[in-house]
Amino acid sequence: MPAIVFNNISKKYEIGLRLGSIRDNIPMMLRKLIGRNPKREYIWALKDVSFDVDRGGALGIIGPNGAGKTTILKLLSRITKPTSGTIKTEGRVSALIELGAGFHPDLTGRENIYLNGAILGLKKREIDERFDKIVAFSELEKFIDTPVKYYSSGMHVRLGFSVAAHINPDILLIDEVLAVGDMSFKRKSLKKMTELRNNDTTVVFVSHDLRSIEIMCKEALFIANGRIISKGDVRDVVTAYQMYDMERINVMREKSDTSDIPxxxxxxxxxxxxxxxxxxxxxxxxxxxxxxxxxxxxxxxxxxxxxxxxxxxxxxxxxxxxxxxxxxxxxxxxxxxxxxxxxxxxxxxxxxxxxxxxxxxxxxxxxxxxxxxxxxxxNKDVDFGINSGIYFPGINWRQFRK
Amino acid sequence: MSFLRNIRELIRYRELVFMWSARSVKVRYKQTLLGILWAIFRPFATMVVFTVIFSKFFQVPSEGIPYPIFSYSALVPWMFFATSITTGVPSLVYNIGIVTKIYFPREVIPLSSIGAAFVDFVIAFIILIGMMIFYNVAITLWIFLLPVLIVIQVMLAVGISLFASAANVFYRDVRFIFEVGMQLWMYLSPVIYSVEAVPQKFIWLYMANPMAPIIDSYRRILIAGQPPQWKFLIMAASISLVIFLGGYSYFKKMEEKFADII
CATH class of the missing domain: 2.70.50.60 (abc- transporter (atp binding component) like domain)
Structure with a gap:
């Protein structure tokens, strides 16, 4: 039974839409009145995107900037609605889409944990139960009664991730944010996400860090310009993305290289x-x-x-x-x-x-x-585990017994 | 029915409304010297000014009630109403960051502005009780109608705030319209003067403003020890209910576009 069904989704944004004050809109309104509809321009942030993720599964989403990765997360978390298509999600969805979403700068870390927990749909009692774990995970014991406006961006991420990961979501959506944290926290977060996934939480993870995607997810989705280019086994998708990325760079290089060389x-x-x-x-x-x-x-x-x-x-x-x-x-x-x-x-x-x-x-x-x-x-004949490093030594292993 | 589903979801998020209201109160008075005392000082200072200007200079009649308590008993509910609206209308735009990054029923935000205004109302009301004792006001059983008045007034404030805060996302003018409008609206309501001052032939028109019978009723049940003028209060309740339902359904209709536009 899939925990997420993303069925044939398209999402369109209107560009150049002047909004903000009535005065700005008067010309448009007048044109409407005399029957001439102003020309509207749209961009398709996503076009006919479908996928599903099984309960306890992990999907990695990769692609160049502006491909529509964050739009997928925003649709899954109900922040925005699709133009067409249907989305089904099962259970409580917790999303960490940008740094410190839901944090109020004037409130302390402690107050923000409660507020954030409530935004994510927890009762006060449920937050009480999790409070110590959240603080311990974020390693912010000393700063928990300091207003978050004095926090560094790394501290923001630690607190934000910690709250999102400890509310026991059925579905956890994580955007690029972890890139801001230091290496040790990043490793810790990946471990926590793996742990949640093993406990039946469904994870959707957007990252530019392909290594993290490979570690976290069995399946991946590669999108560019709002369309799916490749989906399936994470290794194939990552490779497809790398090839695409290199081709793109090569095209740019060749254009620039040939111009000034005889x-x-x-x-x-x-x-x-x-x-x-x-x-x-x-x-x-x-x-x-x-x-x-x-x-x-x-x-x-x-x-x-x-x-x-x-x-x-x-x-x-x-x-x-x-x-x-x-x-x-x-x-x-x-x-x-x-x-x-x-x-x-x-x-x-x-x-x-x-x-x-x-x-x-x-x-x-x-x-x-x-x-x-x-x-x-x-690697020939290897279907378990990946070797790491760049060098593949030709080794003759020998075993001896005393 | 989608209305019931929306209400049910809102009830699930009720703790968020309480917490967010508390946050608004905390943030509002953080880094101020007087802190929460401002909730008292604001209506009280206004009352003093009104008393000096309207009672001493212009000698506005106040039905035999001492002018300070006459005006304060109207200012407390009026300021609750005005603060609800002036803080509720821009609240969605102020919270852009959260609206575009996390999901929860969006009406929580303007509702919390009203929740925060209610905290001020309760605090200012304590002073009103003090004044009632000071002026030896005879308390009658009509005082038990107080919750009814509050409910009618909150319904009206919620309806207007939901409608206008959603419209303010699309047209930022709305907020300024209400800032100016609330000034005028106060003069159209019996805050500084008594309903008795309104000519009889305009009374129905005057009372079509739901805040007029509401303020008048506060004064009657708390200070004058009289029942409200039922026909006008029922009219105010009906208008408020219609505004509440209309505002809520408009809000829910526009809600899905917020994150794309803000």
């Missing part, structure tokens, strides 16, 4: 070939792999230098290698051809990566900015 040589494509010489986009960790770089040089380039950089989806540089560093002097380029870079063991760990290739002339002046290619690596 076109003396073009890298027309990059291919990944497996051990059998077949082209692949998904590679296995530790396997022999060949990177084939197609080029086209309209003019003769003497002794070029090739450089190859690989970044992980989060921007971490895994390696940057140059032909000159390997002591190789390339032959002159002219016309079309390709360069093969053969990796005996491609020792990158599972994940999404981006490769960038540059060509410099013999004096190391950049001739061709870059060509980007996104690719994905998976």
């Amino acid at each position: 076109d003396e040589v073009f890298i027309t494509d990059i291919h990944f070939l497996d051990i059998n010489g077949n082209e692949r986009d998904t590679l296995y960790s530790g396997e022999k792999t060949t990177v084939r770089i197609d080029y086209y040089a309209p003019k003769r380039i003497e002794k070029p230098i090739f450089a190859m950089k690989v970044e992980r989806a989060d921007g971490l540089i895994c390696f940057l290698v140059r032909t000159r560093h390997s002591g190789i002097v390339m032959e002159d380029l002219e016309g079309e051809g390709h360069i093969d870079a053969e990796f005996e063991n491609f020792n990158l760990n599972a994940g999404s990566y981006n490769m960038q290739v540059f060509v410099n002339d013999s004096k190391d002046i950049l001739l061709y900015g870059s060509r980007n290619k996104s690719f994905r690596i998976i």
